[in-house]
Amino acid sequence: MTWQDFITTDTSVLAGKPVVRGTRLAADFLLGLFAAGWTQEQVLSSYPQLTPEALRAVFAYAAEVTHDEAIHLVNRGAA
Numbered sequence: 001m002t003w004q005d006f007i008t009t010d011t012s013v014l015a016g017k018p019v020v021r022g023t024r025l026a027a028d029f030l031l032g033l034f035a036a037g038w039t040q041e042q043v044l045s046s047y048p049q050l051t052p053e054a055l056r057a058v059f060a061y062a063a064e065v066t067h068d069e070a071i072h073l074v075n076r077g078a079a
Helices: 027-035 040-046 052-066
Strands: none
Touching: 027 040, 027 052, 040 052
């Protein structure tokens, strides 16, 4: 399995955002659900058109996209 088997872009679907193939569920939306504390079971129950493999593809896509990104953290605790 590669993420390309499950994630696609099309300018006529959500303005070209990466979505799970055959759905209008954007990768960033699904990642946001997990960031908000949703479990895999909750996501799959709420969106039955998804499969566990499609969710793994979303994470694989995110990992590849962010692999070479430099992230600069701001220390907000400093006085």
